[in-house]
Amino acid sequence: MWNLERYKENIALYLESGETISYQQIAQSQKEIGSVLRGRTVAVLVCCNTLGCILCYLSLMRKDIVPLLLPANLEEQEVLRITQAYRAKYLCCCRGYLSQNWNPLIAIEDYNIYEIPNWKKTEMSKDLALLLTTSGSTGDSRCVRLSKTNIKSNAVSICQYLKLTQNERAITSLPFHYTYGLSVIHSHLLCGASLLLTDKNILQKEFWQFAESKGATSFAGVPFNYEMMNRFGLLEKLPKSIKILTQAGGRLEPELQEKIAQLAIQRKILFYIMYGQTEATARISYLPPSLALEKAGCVGKAIPGGKIWISEDDEVCYQGNNVCLGYAKSYRDLKKEDENNGVLYTGDIGYLEDGLL
Known part of the structure; x- marks a missing residue:
């Protein structure tokens, strides 16, 4: 999915320790780790924004x-229940997370x-990833x-409308298991860019010191992040x-959107308001930065390759290659094929004005 060796000399990851990891080093780690893994199966991954997790x-x-991604703050018994x-x-999982007396098959960093x-x-569908x-x-x-x-088409669309290049450096400001945070990782690795890998949060000074020292070029946040920053x-x-500033994961109050948009204009920052769902592999629409001030409260137009329309009941509907295959509640659902055929009925109410949601 990601042609890592194409960008082999590029730095993929900047670590807080000062170490850097190239695309070539990741590709080599993939081979080493993959050599002990067998079979077409599910692997539960308890996620942190760390080197071991991303490898x-x-x-x-x-x-x-x-991979089935779960948050690191989930209790061990719940993780084991989902695993079963x-x-x-x-x-x-991170070393020390399990209380079970199991010997690891392999250790990778932390x-x-x-x-x-x-x-x-x-039994599993051949398309399930x-x-x-x-x-x-x-x-x-x-x-x-x-x-x-689903994953690649969404990453390609994001790279396209954000105009991402190999020179980008995105800091991991969102959880790894969260579809928005994961989309940042997917899109930047797709275009040969860099990630500033940190598990710190935005209210810790170390987060901003790391961003400053490594020259972070973009920041992704949900409304709560921007409210706290304000x-x-x-x-x-x-x-x-x-x-670049991006916002998704809920409605940003128009007053705060206007404040950030004005700041972005002053600082010559591109500020993108976006809308999406996990069912769309993260992204459905985006508001071009030139409209961020004029169209406060709007979430924009469909991402490249997508289509948005409103049903008779005012439901937001979306069509695109990034629409998921469907849902699963247990191993019994893993054999199911594509149940959505590229169409998502979001459950959200909205309207279109001048082609914008």
């Missing part, structure tokens, strides 16, 4: 093993990969089923290297 994820994808529900063969005892093989929990669905194990086509005066203190 596990990319290695699983390369081996055609389906999906008949996962592997469990990947992560271990464990092979689940008494694993049972299950990734399982992501929907917002609030972790308790019942419901996941969105995504294909490689409350603590961080918007005015953005690193001078920041050239």
Whole structure:
């Protein structure tokens, strides 16, 4: 999916330790990790924004093993329950997370990969590539089923409308398991750009020190991020290297959108308001930066390759190659094929004005 060796000399990851990881080094790690992994199966990945996690994820994808991504703050018993529900063969987590007395199959930086005892093989669709929990669905194990086509088409669209190049440096300001945060990783690796890998949050000074020292060129945030940045005066203190701000994951209050848009104009920053769902592999629409001030409260037009329309009941509908295959609640659903045929009925109410949502 990602031709890592094409950008082999490029720096893929900047670490807080000062170390850098090239695309070639990631490709080599993929081969080493992949050499011990066997079978077409599911692997539960308990996610952190760390080197071990991203190497596990990319290695699983390369081996055609389906990662099921979970947050690191999920209790161990719940992780094990989901592991069993999906008949996962592997469990990947930060060293020290498990209380189980299992020997790791392989250790990767700060992560271990464990092979689940008494694993049972299950039938899976050939198109299934990734399982992501929907917002609030972790308790019942419901996941969105995504294909490689879904992932790549969405990443290509994002690269296109954000005009991403190999010179970009995005800081990991969002959780790895979250579809928006994951889309930042996917799109930047697709175009040979760099990621500033940190598990710090925006209210920690170390986050901004890292962003400043490594020349972060973009920042991605949900409304809460921008509200906190506004409350603590961080918007005015953005690193001078920041050239792109993106916002998704909920409605940004128009007043705050206007404030950020005005700041962006002053700083010559491109500010993108966006809308999406996990079911669309992250992104459905974007508002061009030139309209951010004029169209406060609007989430823009369909991403490249997508189409938006409004149903008779005022529901927002979307069509594109990034629409998921469907849902899964257990291993029994993994054999299902594409149930959506590229069409998503979002459940959200909206309207179009001048072609904008």
